[in-house]
């Protein structure tokens with residue numbers, strides 16, 4: 001049977017040239033080589049994050065996704081697995097049912113929790129000069145910024161924000177043709193609590209750092 005009609009024949013999702021057999025995401029030789037470069041970059045980044053003392057992992061649970069959404073829970077974890085911060089947050093606005101369905105937090109759960117105003121000074125101190133790693137950093141950063149703005153308080157300004165989701169996307173190498181970029185993946189092993197998602201992010205970094213290829 002000629003090669004081009006065998007069921008194994010695959011075409012590169014980026015350029016539609018014939019895929020390399022050895023390329024797990026099905027790239028052609030050129031795009032496989034480029035992906036290997038990106039993947040090595042992600043592995044190097046994960047090793048750097050795990051070995052750098054002033055890196056902290058952060059995650060939040062929120063009242064939603066839009067421009068009105070606020071922080072409901074926030075956790076900070078060291079790369080050694082030490083819990084640096086873990087608190088519920090009493091929001092100013094209501095908690096939509098759809099948000100509660102995700103993380104099980106409702107108004108009763110946070111009725112006795114401190115407000116973001118009360119937590120803000122400790123968060124500023126903990127994040128000062130830290131590299132903050134978040135699974136989907138753009139989202140948590142936006143929610144934190146808009147929560148700070150709602151209280152008319154200064155935005156949290158760590159040394160830098162790093163996104164574990166974008167690094168993991170490069171590491172996995174699955175192509176998203178619609179976005180013309182590596183596909184984003186849901187956080188594996190997350191439990192929709194801020195601390196649980198920090199731990200799942202740490203485990204994701206560890207998996208990436210272990211890679212020997």
Ligand SMILES: [Zn+2]
Pocket residue numbers: 012013014015016017027028029030031032
């Ligand atoms: Zn290609």
